[in-house]
Amino acid sequence: MDLWLILYIIDWILFIFTAGTVLYLGLFSIFSLFNKSHDPNKAKIQRRFIVLIPSYKQDSVIEHTVLSILGQSYPQRMFDVTVISDHQDEMTNMRLAQYPITLLTPNFEESTKAKSLQFAILNLPAFKIYDVAVILDADNIVDSEFLTNINDAYENASTKAIQLHRISRNRDTAAARMDAVFEEINNSIFRKGHINVGLSSAIAGSGVAYDFEWFKENIMRTKTAGEDKELEALLLRQGIYIDYFDKIYVYGEKKRTTDKLNEQRGRWAIQQIHNAVRNIKYLPGAIFSKQHDLADKIIQWMLIPRTTMVGIIMLMSVILPFIYFTLCIKWWILGSLALFFFALATPDYLVDEMWDKTFLRSPFVSLGGKLYSLLPIKKIFKRNKK
Numbered sequence: 001m002d003l004w005l006i007l008y009i010i011d012w013i014l015f016i017f018t019a020g021t022v023l024y025l026g027l028f029s030i031f032s033l034f035n036k037s038h039d040p041n042k043a044k045i046q047r048r049f050i051v052l053i054p055s056y057k058q059d060s061v062i063e064h065t066v067l068s069i070l071g072q073s074y075p076q077r078m079f080d081v082t083v084i085s086d087h088q089d090e091m092t093n094m095r096l097a098q099y100p101i102t103l104l105t106p107n108f109e110e111s112t113k114a115k116s117l118q119f120a121i122l123n124l125p126a127f128k129i130y131d132v133a134v135i136l137d138a139d140n141i142v143d144s145e146f147l148t149n150i151n152d153a154y155e156n157a158s159t160k161a162i163q164l165h166r167i168s169r170n171r172d173t174a175a176a177r178m179d180a181v182f183e184e185i186n187n188s189i190f191r192k193g194h195i196n197v198g199l200s201s202a203i204a205g206s207g208v209a210y211d212f213e214w215f216k217e218n219i220m221r222t223k224t225a226g227e228d229k230e231l232e233a234l235l236l237r238q239g240i241y242i243d244y245f246d247k248i249y250v251y252g253e254k255k256r257t258t259d260k261l262n263e264q265r266g267r268w269a270i271q272q273i274h275n276a277v278r279n280i281k282y283l284p285g286a287i288f289s290k291q292h293d294l295a296d297k298i299i300q301w302m303l304i305p306r307t308t309m310v311g312i313i314m315l316m317s318v319i320l321p322f323i324y325f326t327l328c329i330k331w332w333i334l335g336s337l338a339l340f341f342f343a344l345a346t347p348d349y350l351v352d353e354m355w356d357k358t359f360l361r362s363p364f365v366s367l368g369g370k371l372y373s374l375l376p377i378k379k380i381f382k383r384n385k386k
Contacts, residue, residue, distance in 0.1 A: 021303040026341035028193030040156035047131035049079035054116035058138035059092040065140050074147035084116040114227035117219050130212040137206040139253035149248045150209050157243040160211035163201045169251035175261045179254035188345035191244040200242040200293040203232040207250030226271040236294040269305035276301040
């Protein structure tokens with residue numbers, strides 16, 4: 001076969017898949033501009049909460065998180081806090097033990113968030129009765145009205161799972177600013193944009209409130225490091241809508257170095273591929289049974305990961321002019337559209353005096369995340385099959 005024909009076919013195959021991803025992101029970035037959010041009405045009853053905080057080697061931040069959740073205006077008799085302290089320093093555990101919380105100290109050979117949450121459920125007192133389980137990361141900080149607002153939102157949502165608005169608590173480095181931007185783009189496209197058209201919100205790793213009995217049963221079914229996406233798939237397969245509340249904030253620590261950010265984005269890209277492989281078998285049934293939320297989620301996982309998408313657009317835009325100039329024009333247009341859609345999905349408060357420097361550095365994060373995601377993929381798939 002002629003070399004030019006092979007190049008032409010590869011170019012168009014890549015372009016079609018990349019353009020599909022860009023258009024999907026663009027559609028929901030536009031939908032995110034419509035503000036359908038509203039303040040929930042005050043709840044008629046006070047639910048009983050269990051707040052679960054897995055903490056793996058997070059000695060420097062976990063105490064701040066515990067203090068923020070203990071400082072709630074919500075009646076203290078109506079919520080309990082459980083910290084799963086995994087491979088943390090003894091001094092950290094001694095300080096945590098002084099607070100009115102339940103402190104669990106597992107020592108897993110291979111630690112995952114799923115194992116920590118399962119350990120917590122298995123070790124909760126049998127006589128305790130809870131209505132809602134709230135999952136926080138060890139670096140999360142919340143306002144004093146946090147549980148009160150969740151109680152109101154949970155009653156108004158009338159569903160078994162709600163996602164809260166994760167937002168950056170630090171933007172002190174270029175990497176942290178990029179991470180904050182990426183987080184808000186995800187919030188706009190995969191959460192706000194989706195609920196605005198009646199589809200389920202995506203689940204993030206933390207800042208999620210589940211019906212306790214549902215969570216207690218289904219967390220035991222998770223097996224991989226991406227337990228949040230496993231729970232998301234289980235919710236959608238069971239026909240449970242996932243709501244999103246844009247005005248209830250969970251403040252999280254953002255990655256301060258490009259290496260850490262690349263590593264995180266690479267892991268997420270690998271997990272997305274894994275989710276697509278595990279759930280693609282449910283796509284035909286979801287389409288025929290009109291499970292729109294599940295079908296949308298599986299299609300979303302089948303799209304090119306965003307870091308990979310940006311990396312492909314950059315590489316093709318730079319390489320093709322030296323091979324055959326006219327082939328690169330469509331890639332330049334696609335790249336401009338991608339940037340436009342990302343700009344639409346970025347909240348105004350993030351466009352500050354440091355925006356230009358952050359923007360110029362973001363392509364290197366995308367390329368780094370792409371390379372990271374490709375290297376260990378066989379190892380990840382092998383481990384997840386065990």
